[in-house]
Amino acid sequence: MVRLKLVLAYDGAGFCGWQYQKGARTVQDELERAASRITGRAVRVHGAGRTDSGVHALGQVAHLDVPASLAHIPWARALNGLLPRDLSVVSAGPVGPDFHARFDARSKTYSYTLWTEPEYVYPQRRGYVWACGPLDLAAMDAAAAHFPGRRDFKAFQNAGTEVRSTVRTVMDLSRSPGWFGPEVVWRITADGFLKQMARNIVGCLVACGKGKVPPDSVRSLLDEKDRTLAPGTAPARGLCLERVDYGETALDRDQVGP
């Protein structure tokens, strides 16, 4: 068997998230079905992270094992010929047998797009933004400054997934203009994300930008580690998994090939 690394883009609106769930349409399930049609046998696909229902991706990463005889077919083209219109393989290629999309990930970067015009939303952008209205960007920047670093993000974790530790490192949280004038994009890079952590951080930034929460209270929210004290979760549709980065070790293994 040869291990393949896939980079994936999907429109999250039509998926109940990444992970297989009986009776629900998921990204993992669509990929496994397409890959199985090519290999003629059951295939398990492992993602770098489980995106929630409705969350988009431009750079999700996954791995799967295929028979050596099929290692060098044009996998991206073959899968894209079978996949539905809302799921695309951006690239596919062999990696070393130890590469693991989830365990080898050093960091992930999500973008979150806010729409700040109060009166209208461009229909073309409706499925990809949170139309939260005008924002005090200086207040958001002040709030954002409290997040980077190695911290306990328990107050920004929603219930539902057991984890050994709620400590994560946020490497970067920065704001940039969007493609359209009324858009503001927040990008967050961390070594791992607790359940809905990115959306909870954005929910907190927006609460600060709306003047509902003072930016300096982020410090005490982090210290108190109580989800019930923190602002609400931002909607899924504004979130996009942009990239997953692998350390040099994993990259070296990539280059070893099959």
Added chain:
Amino acid sequence: MVRLKLVLAYDGAGFCGWQYQKGARTVQDELERAASRITGRAVRVHGAGRTDSGVHALGQVAHLDVPASLAHIPWARALNGLLPRDLSVVSAGPVGPDFHARFDARSKTYSYTLWTEPEYVYPQRRGYVWACGPLDLAAMDAAAAHFPGRRDFKAFQNAGTEVRSTVRTVMDLSRSPGWFGPEVVWRITADGFLKQMARNIVGCLVACGKGKVPPDSVRSLLDEKDRTLAPGTAPARGLCLERVDYGETALDRDQVGP
């Protein structure tokens, strides 16, 4: 009665174009129905131009007349509360009684987005691009240089609409990067567009970018004025009416108010 000017954005995928057609869903019809619900009487909406079925808009302009008693309600908000999700009013306000969205338009600007990656399309962008694969941009630039100016664009007009003259002035035809790496955007500004002229010009640029037509043949295509000799029409989904510009006279009339 008071005349209102509307700026409109829509996702063209769900519309059979701008203009009212019996039994078809059109932008004009949706707007007239929403406006009529507010005024309590039949309302006619006049657009700056008829976009084709499937063509998008971020800055279409229209005008309509409403009773003076309703001139100062928040029209954008009122209409957006009634319009479907794929059609939004960006702005709405009173203009002088002689303002005409179509006849006063000095120029219109369309964008056309091409997707140049051969293996995949981001699902989020599928409805807004023509996935035409790799392009020779230098060849396209050379071809594009032939279009600006006052010319007879008969070879770039599709059949179906009678016009007195096929002479139009292209003020600008320029290329810029898109939001996503594999995107190339062509923007074309002209004092008027013949039927499918923007899509026929892009179709010609892409034929040049694919090496199917030499860039210098654009000159003879324009000279020969024969649609059957020119390359095919680009698909509707890549096209977007970005803005309609009005001359100073019309702007002055805007400022006169009701």
